[in-house]
Structure formats: structure tokens, C-alpha cells
Amino acid sequence: MNSRTVAFVLNAGLVFLALITLTPVVWMVSASFMFPGEASTAPLHFFPTHPTLEHYRVLAERLHVGRYFLNSFVIASAVTVISLVFNSMAGYVFAKYQFPGRDKLFRFLLAGMIVPAQVTMLPLFLMLKTMGLINTYVGVIIPGLASIFGIFLIRQFAGSIPDSLIEAARIDGASEFKVYRSVVLPLCKPILLTLALFTFMGTWNDFMWPLIIMTDNANYTLPVAIANLKGEHLLDLELMMAGSVVTILPVLILFLAFQRHYVRGIMVGGVKE
Amino acid sequence: MSSGMRGHDNHTAAAWLFLAPSLTAIAVFFVIPVLSALVMSFTDFDIYAVGNLNVVRFMGFRNYIRIFETPLFWKALKNTFYFVLVGGPLSVAVSLGTALMVNSKLARFKPFYRTVYFLPVVTSLVAVAVVWRYLYHPAHGLLNLALSFFGVAPIDWLGNPDIAMPAIVVLAVWKNFGYNMLIFIAGLQNIPEDLYEAAHIDGAGGWRQFVDITIPMLAPTTVFVVMITVIGYFQLFAEPYIMTEGGPMNATMSVVLMMYEQGFRWWNMGFAAAIAFVLFAVILIFSILQLIIQRRLQQ
DSSP states (O other), X not given: OOHHHHHHHHHHHHHHHHHHXXXXXXXXXXXXXXXXXXXXXXXXXXXXXXXXXXXXXXXXXXXXXXXXXXXXXXXXXXXXHHHHHHHHHHHXXXXXXXXXXXHHHHXXXXXXXXXXXXXXHHHHHHHHHHTTOTTSHHHHHGGGSSOHHHHHHHXXXXXXXXXXXXXXXXXXXXXXXXXXXXXXXXXXXHHHHHHHHHHHHHHHHOOHHHHHHOOSGGGOOHHHHHHHHHHHXXXXXXXXXHHHHHHHXXXXXXXXXXXXXXXXXXXXXXXXX | OOGGGTTOHHHHHHHHHHXXXXXXXXXXXXIHHHHHHHHHTTBOOOHHHHHOGXXXXXXXXXXXHHHHHOHHHHHHHHHHHHXXXXXXXXXXXXXXXXXXXXXXXXXXXXXXXXXXXXXHHHSOHHHHHHHHHHHTOTTTOHHHHHHHTTTOOOOOTTTSTTXXXXXXXXXXXXXXXXXXXXXXXXXXXXXXXXXXXXXXXXXXXXXXXXXXXXXHHHHHHHHHHXXXXXXXXXXXXXXXXXXXXXXXXXXXXXXXXXXXXXXXXXXXXXXXXXXXXXXXXXXXXXXXXXXXXXXXXXX
């Protein structure tokens, strides 16, 4: 094979793979604009013959999708803000402070990453139940308060901050908190943005924990609401697609807008020590 | 690290103050629950105990013995292993293949493809599982329509016990391959270009270069990717929960789905905790194996 043939085959493969990747997503959007039953009527067609916003109207007016959207948004935002503060302080310490037991503690935390979250769920549920936090935002937020992965990510990045900058601030009389707030945090901005995206999207998409904690319909997050909707509206394909669009679209837009920053997280997280 | 910081008590105090919020959260809402789950797995914690802790009795290893005597658990374990051992390698292979294609000098519009292939990764698994449920519909799903052009008779993807699990694997690979692809691309870009140039001068063709340079240089990345993929795939839950509810005939029942049903549907929490720890043990064994392989590679 000459290189022109190879190039053609390769690029054709890339196009084919892109079609496979995009088809389910494009079909979801397309079907959400179809009339009830249209997507499953023979002959099957990909695009709506007469686009309608009916399903979005039903979702908004009858099925309280605005409420679920708000629940998801508040929970994801709260987890993002709180965990960013907690993780950045800890990551900074592991990168720049020396104290006995530091490395042992860090290794202990890293080892914790291997424990599947499901192990904690049963006792955590009982703990939150005695605290009266079942069916509350706080209950869903709690396991996300701090993340070992987040601490790791910040530590990797903060390690590259020159010690001289930190020392200079100390010599100028800055308190330890001031050094963190005015020197370290601004320098960590890129990784903070990356971690914020990871956390927000991860919490938005999280399913099992909110499914366990939120027992009242009004408190469902979008994924839990979609899973629940499936029970009653399984046959309303077009409506379900509209619900899926509402669930997916916000994170998709966020990702497309901040792609570069999101990808950096995978690169930093994927590089071994 | 400047040695000047060492020995300053106020620095150590500040360090612990900075650590306090995250360490407290991790200790209270992670470490304590893990230990409690371990204790719980040796008790008969059930729906009565949820209301009144005094009725909990210590059972020794009875939960664990019961797990291994429950045919459904073996089924769930078998299904989960199928998902990990078939889906994992398939996912890694697709990721690697795509990374090689996107990274090739002959590929055009690379950033575009990278973005497109990554899109499914950021979508909500629940939402795409719902979408795929319809794509897999035997009578009016798009997949069977597409296959009909090639003369393939309609397939009941999620209704046939032999095909339901492979169908879930396909969804998972579609959803995940973009993530590992990016890690592989980073790994490929870290391979020094002059290695290839030297091999080229020595007369090594494309395939030889791939076998002699790309594969060994990519080995550490591959071990890392396999590790995170395997750990993630062992926790299979939302796909069967949404698409098949564990059916048909428990063909897609996974260990985590079984734990969820035992713990949060039937409130057999002691039993469910034991299931969770068996899963943890399995993941631990796999991780240790991978670490050993990693050590070998580094030598």
C-alpha cells in the first residue's frame, strides 16, 4: 500500500468512528423534536418531519423538569465550591509543607482511592439518617466534600510553584493563610478550573448516591428523575429523549466551552509519579 | 523543597489547619463508613435494625458463607467478570486504536476527532443508557434498522439473555473509550521522535517500529489505563439498572446492582455490606496484580 492509500483508509476510519460516536447523540436530539410515536413509526426516519417543542413543554409544565434542573445545579455547584476550597488547601500542604508523617499520610490517602465508593454507602446512609439528612441537599453533598483525586491533582500542580515566591511572601510578613490565599491560589488557577469542571460534571452525572439519598420526587436530581420517568413514560420515547437532552446538554456545553481545561485534568491525573 | 521550612512549629500547625477540613471530611464520611461497613458485614443488620440498633446480632462469617451459597451472587459475579474481562480489554483496545489513528501524521482534523470521540465521556450515563435502550429496540430500534441493510435479521438485544451483556458492553465501550484515548495520546506524544528516526535509518518499517518502540514505550501508560478501567468496570451498576434491571433471567445482574437491591430495596444491610466487601477484595486482588506487573515493567 502506498501512503496515499493508507491516508485514505485512516481518514475514512476516523470519519466512520465519528459517525458511530455521534449518531446516538444526534438521534436523541432529533427524536426529542418528533411527534409522539413518530420515532418508532415505520418507515423509521432520522429527522423529524414536523419539529415540535411539545415534549419540552410537557417536561417543563407537567413534569417539573425545572425543579430537577435546579436540584442538580445547586448540588453540583455546592460540591464544586466546597471541595475546591478543601482540596486546594490539602493539596498545597502535601506539595509545599514539610512535617513528620506527611508522605505516609499522603500514601494512605492514595491507597484509599482503591476502595469502591459502594462500600461506604450503607453505613453512610444510616449515619445520615440519624442526622436527619436523608432526602436533603446536604446528604447528597456530604460524600463530595473532599476528594482524594482532587487533592492529588492540586498537589501535582502546586509542586511546580517556586518556593522562592512563597518564602518571599512570608518574609514580607504574610500569614500562612495569606500566602495560600494571595500567592498559591492565584498561581493554581488553571488546575482549579480543571478540577472545578471535573467536580461539577462528575456530581451532575452522579447517579447511585442521589438515587439512594433522595426519596422524595421533588428532590430528585436530573439523572434520578430520568430514571424514575422511565418507569411511567417508557413508551413515550420522544419525551424521554427530550428529558435526556435536558440532562446531557448543560455538561456538554460546559465541556465544549472549557475543553482544554478539562483535558488537562486527564493528562495531569494520568501521569504517574 | 526548601529545608528552611523544616522545624518551624507554626508552619506545622498551619499545615494541619489547612488539612483539617478535608481530612475531617474523609475520616468521618469515608474512613469511618468503610470500617463500619466491615463490622456491619459480620452482623444481621436488617430493616428492624434500621429502626432499633439494639436488635443487631453478631453473626461471624455467616453473611459471607451465605453469599457463596447464593446462586444469584455467583451469577452476578460471573456477569461482572464478563463485563470486566471482555469489556475492559475491548475498551482499552478501541482506545489505543483510536489514539494511534488520531495521533498519526496522516490524520486530518485531529482536534475535531479528539473532541467528537470524547463527547460520550461527559454525558450522563443514565441519559445515554435510556437512549441506547431505544436504539436496541428489536422492532423499531435504529441498530436493527442499520443491520437490516446488511441482511441481518432483527436481534432482541436486551431481551435475549445471551446478548444482553454484550449489548451493555458495547454501550460502555462507546461511552468510555474517549477517556483512555486521551491518556494514550498523551503517552504517544511522550515517546521521543528520534527513536523512530533512528529505527527508520536502521531500515525498520512501520510495523517493526510499532512493535519495537511504540508498544514497549507505551507499556506504563497501558498498565495505568487497564488499572483505572478495571476498577471502574467492576462497579457496573447504572447500565443494567436503567436498561435491563438485571434481566433477562438475571443475565445482566451485577455485583453492585445486587448489593443495591439487597441493601436499599430489601434492607438486608449486613448481607449487602458483605457483598460490598467481596467486591472490594476482588478489586484489591486485581490492583495488586497490576502493581506487580507494573514493577516488573519498570525493571
